Amino acid sequence: MTQASMRNLTLDAAVADAEARFVAANPESQARYERATRSMPGANTRTVLHYDPFPVTLVKGEGAWVTDLDGHRYLDFLGEYTAGLYGHSEPAILDAIRGALEGGLVLGGPNKYETRLAELMCERFPAVDMVRFCNSGTEGNMMCLSLARAITGRDLVMVFSGGYHGGLYSFAGGEPSPMNAPIESVIAEYNDIDGATRLIAEHGPRLAAVILEPMMGGGGCIPADREFLQALREATERTGTLLIFDEVMTSRLAPGGLHALHGITPDLVSFGKYLGGGVTFGAFGGRMDLMARLDPRRPDALTHSGTYNNNVLTMAAGQAGLEKVFTRERVIELNARGDRLRQRLQAAADQRDVPLTVSGLGSMLCIHPTHRGPIRRPSDLAHVPYAARKLVHLELNMRGFQIARRGFMSLALPITDAEYDAFAGAFAEILDEHAQVFRGAA
Ligand SMILES: Cc1ncc(COP(=O)(O)O)c(C=O)c1O
DSSP: OOHHHHHOOOOOHHHHHHHHHHHOOHHHHHHHHHTTTTSSSSGOOSSEEEEEOOOEEEEETTTEEEEESSSOOOEEEEGGGTTTOOSSSHHHHHHHHHHHHHOOOOOOOHHHHHHHHHHHHHHOOOTOOOEEEEEEEHHHHHHHHHHHHHHOOOOOEETTOBBSSTSSBBBBTTOOOSOSOOEEEEEEOOHHHHHHHHHHHHHEEEEEEEEOSSTTTTTTSSOOOOOHHHHHHHHHHTOOEEEEOOTTTGGGGGHHHHHHHHHHOOOOOEGGGGGGTSOOOOEEEEEEEHHGGGTSSTTTTTOOOTTTTTHHHHHHHHHIIIISSHHHHHHHHHHHHHHHHHHHHHHHHHTTTTOOEEEEEEEEEEEETTTOOOOSSSSGGTSSSSHHHHHHHHHHHHTTTETTTSSEEEOTTTTHHHHHHHHHHHHHHHHHHHHHHHHHHH
16 A cells, blocks of 8 residues: 555544645745744744744745745735735835835824825725724724714614624624623624524614624635625614614625625725725724714713724725726625635536636635535534645645635735646645545545
8 A cells, every 4th residue: 555545544644644744845934933932822923823833934025925934935815814905015015114114113103104094995895985094903893883872872783603703792603702791792693694694683672783704704605695794784774773884805706896786885884904905904984973973062972092093004005006906897806806716616627527616706715624515613513524625735835825714715916826726736736636525534
């Protein structure tokens, strides 16, 4: 029996073999990781970046590529969980950041960049009459929820099982995270019209807001049905509950964000990631009358603070990105490429009769080894073994492609057609090598 066929006998054996090769190839990253365990819990300052046996340490990014401490180069198909849309060295963004740097940091007053970025976002996203900036998507969501609760005078919020709205408001395991902000929450099932509308009617008088992503990103790239979003819109209107779309990830999927693509207007929207041009970013916006409650000229003004809300680096980079790079045409083009890649990867699995589903929309994709068939909500994926995700991740890593351990990918503008082909080729190779393993684990 050859080495290759032996390691293909079981999923555990295939993973053990891949892990041994990964460890042997990354001594510098391993040493760095071990050193970091002494000063940061688990050598980590951002939970999602941890994977076993240890994550590679990255030292450089250039265009669509990143390089690690052991000198391996990876084509970056993770795209910093959607924040890396522009890649690592978009000239328009680097120029904007240099210009802002030369103009001085920490100015302590309104600056010219924020006005323009705010205008650009109001023009782009139909649900956004007015916008405010903050420092992360987490903060954007927290502000939406606080605003909704302050304005409605109600306390309860409805969320969806498996939803992720930042480290302080996560239902990723189907349950509220113990780290959540103390907001009483009722949990519904994604894409379940009857269940969700029943809960909205039942809790209506206490329900300040319903919050969801119009496609679950971290939850596995699971698109919402248009009818589901429409039913939520109508049900919340009946109870005077505010509808909040978390578009921290999904606003890149269509020229006006995913809410525009569906033709559904939420009351508030949160933003983050790429809209800061690759620099720390968050924002929230929405209906004029709601956002106007933050107007400091009003006697009943609500407060929204944050020292770095309008930091010049973010404001300048974000402005350059929207104005000069991620134009309407490029939004459409990038997402069309993503659709083609997703279909191509799915076809590769289907042709080989490998149980594996590639979910997503446009430039956001997620690979789910061992799963066949539709995915309506995160619990549909509960059976996927972690080891199967680990095998796909390590095999892609060792072929020079960066994706998330959980299979998540987001596409960056500088990735070329030849690089998409290279990814599809590596993916097909992994399917060929491990077809039996995935079938056995399904
Ligand atoms: C849908 C969604 N909302 C909110 C957040 C939180 O954003 P940030 O990490 O910028 O706080 C994320 C981050 O991954 C996200 O995916």
